[in-house]
Amino acid sequence: MKNKTIDYILRATWQAVSRMYNEEAAKYGGTMATGFVLLSIDKEKGTPSTALGPKMGMEATSLTRTLKSMEEKGLILKKKNPNDGRGVLIYLTEQGKEKRALSKNTVIQFNESIRKHISDEKWEHFIEVAETIGQLINDKEIFNQSENIENETHN
Structure with a gap:
């Protein structure tokens, strides 16, 4: 990749990683974004919806769309935040926890595979x-x- 700009290398690599994760997630009826959200939600205490976007570097509109889809698929539940009546906490359902475990294993497998070569x-x-x-x-x-x-x- 000599003579290629830093941004080109980062973009091309990220697109390859993203495509790979999306192909893997599609086998289980998901997307990379869904997997990322599953991994970002505290599986015991839930996570405030307002904390997910910044944590993931995801735009609010994309996150809202992803959360709606996840709720429709039965992966998450939204509940009012008892500490902040205006806020919402996102919790994983049992199915969400199962999909989270798949996502976690996929990320671990990717990292281990790359680390073997570096x-x-x-x-x-x-x-x-x-x-x-x-x-x-x-x-x-x-x-x-x-x-x-x-x-x-x-x-």
Whole structure:
């Protein structure tokens, strides 16, 4: 993948991972998004619906659509939050817990398979690079960099 941009590599890799997860989830009547939600819900205490979007990096409209579909399939239950009358807690049904276990095993299998092909040193570098990219973006140091340099030279 030499001479390819970082964003191209990330996008192409993520699309391949996403396609793979969706193909696997389809075998069980699900999607990658459904599996991700199942894994993000606390299986004992439930999870506030407002906490799921930020936790998963998912837009509210997509999350709402996914939750509605999951509720219709009997994977989740919505209950009023006793600590916040305006809020809703999302709980897994027994079927949801079963599908969650499938999702968890799929993720573990993927990770174990990848780790067999990557040395510990390369794995550590991968994590470090990914975290650095995320941090630079979160700190707004990518596109504001030229503005920061300009401000420093004028001070």
